[in-house]
Amino acid sequence: MNQHFHKKAVKIDIGDGAAIPVRKDAGLFTAWWMTFFGAIAVIVYLCVTQPEPYWRVLKFLPDGVYVTFQVTVLSILLSLVLGLITGLGRLSRNRIINLIASTYVEIIRGIPLLVQLFYIYYALGRLEFFKDLPPMAAAVAAMGICYGAYMGEVFRAGIDSIDKGQSEASRSLGFNRAQTMMYVILPQAWRTILPPVGNEFIALLKDSSLVSVLAVADLMRRGREFASESFLYFEAYTMVALVYLVITLFLSKGVSKMEQRLNYYERD
Amino acid sequence: MNGIRPIIDIKNVYKFFGQLQALNDVSLSINPGEKVVIIGPSGSGKSTLLRSINRLETIDSGSIVVDGKDINGSGSDINLIRQELGMVFQSFNLFPHKTVMGNLTMAPMKLKKVPELEAKKRALALLDKVGIKDKAEVYPSMLSGGQQQRVAIARALAMNPKIMLFDEPTSALDPEMIGEVLDVMVTLAREGMTMVVVTHEMGFAREVASRVVFMDGGELIESRPAAEFFANPQHPRTRAFLDSML
Secondary structure (H helix, E strand, O other), rough: OOOOOOOOOOOOOOOOOOOOOOOOOHHHHHHHHHHHHHHEEEEEEEEHHHHHHHHHHHOOHHHHHHHHHHHHHHHHHHHHHHHHHHHHHHHHHOOHHHHHHHHHHHHHHOOOOHHHHHHHHHHHHOOOOOOOOHHHHHHHHHHHHHHHHHHHHHHHHHOOOOOOHHHHHHHHHOOOOOHHHOOOOHHHHHHHHHHHHHHHHHHHHHHHHHHHHHHOOHHHHHHHHHHHHHHHHHHHHHHHHHHHHHHHHHHHHHHHHHHHHHHOOOOO | OOOOOOOEEEEEEEEOOOEEEEEEEEEEEEOOEEEEEEEEEOOOOHHHHHHHHHHOOOOEEEEEEOOOOOOOOOOOOOOHHHHEEEEOOOOOOOOHHHHHHHHHHHHHHHHHOHHHHHHHHHHHOOOOOOOHHHOOOOOOHHOOOHHHHHHHHHHHHHOOOOOOEEEEEOOOOOOOHHHHHHHHHHHHHHHOEEEEEEEOOOOHHHHHOOOOEEEOOOOEEEEEEEEHHHHHOOHHOOOOOHHHHO
8 A cells, every 4th residue: 555545546538628738748749739830831822922812711710719719718607617516416315306306317318409599599589588589699698508518517526536535535624515615626627627628628628619500600601601601611611720729729739738727736 | 629620521422424423421521631541342333432522423312511611602702712622633734735733723814713834933933842843844745654643633722722633643654753753742641741542553552641431343442551451450351452452
């Protein structure tokens, strides 16, 4: 026996995002490097050699990038709140709370995001109460509710992965359940949770392209508008794809950096 | 013992884990300043009994009164009672995301609203006492098992408890580190701390215990002053156990 016997090695793998570069994984790093700068190089090359129409497409897109960021950030915030509540609910010893949280997860996971988007905007939009729901709000609500269910599972697994001795030590000092969660469990769980949550962030950013069907003028929508006006489908969607790729890779690098910072108390 | 109110009073305690009877009609009262060492084979219920005292395990019937407060009573706040009961675990359970200093100051600052400077001063004094003052700013993962356990003792002491509970504090340690942890516990005992210790360290029991309790199969078999206990064990199961330990 040694001092590490109580430590569980936990790795949560949920893959729908771009690969998040890991410091130790040189191969992945190279792949990230090549893709990121390759994409930028292609964009620059196209805009320089064929400014008409590529430069014109690129100039048309920034408004959409801004809206995509808006939708993504707001949806992430909503999904984090819902995810934490759901994760705690799934771990609750209260049967009713547990059942509500589990049912939410089951329902949301069983319905495609595109259907949820249509449902919230068009179906609920028929109700008097939601009559004036702006498309942006519907988009954020649908994305947040959907990803909240996925995040809930990640939070649950992350909180569950913390050794029972941690909460026993905290409780024996006199901390109550909520304080234990706040000061002892969550700060440690966050480290286990971050990689899969980062994955969800990236997947969410990509899925945000679906909100274009609700007349939200995001990056995808702007590309479609350009294409349908100019009939330059190839050029427009090439640019849209490249811009998404750059943004996604940028985000994945950001998550990787955050991960490294959260590992400060581990011995290598 | 006339006139002394026991600081821990355990009466007719029963505890089941499903079908398994972990504690069977256990009664034990401990006076302030006593050092009680609980021994027994694994599965005897000794750790369960210790963990029942601060309600990490809830008992099924009977009563446990700590410093005049029934720990399962509807009127008592278990979180306040636990502040009086320092606990040291087999697996140390230091908070890995906090430095040694953070481990020691967190509870006093958050629970007792001790100002940071004062909490740090007291933490340094405690670290000095357990012999690792120079490790205040490192994270627990950088420490050896013996050092971690000494920090864990200091963390429990930082709350100024009236009683210290030790749950097999040396069982997870490499042999060469057991001594440094036991030394700290001996010092603590000499200072008059009330201690309840579950351990396999017979040498420690002989040296420090004012009373030794032997448990087997969820029952408290024998509870007597240490010298008497080792010189002349009464019960055949106690004798068999002591023989097996030698």
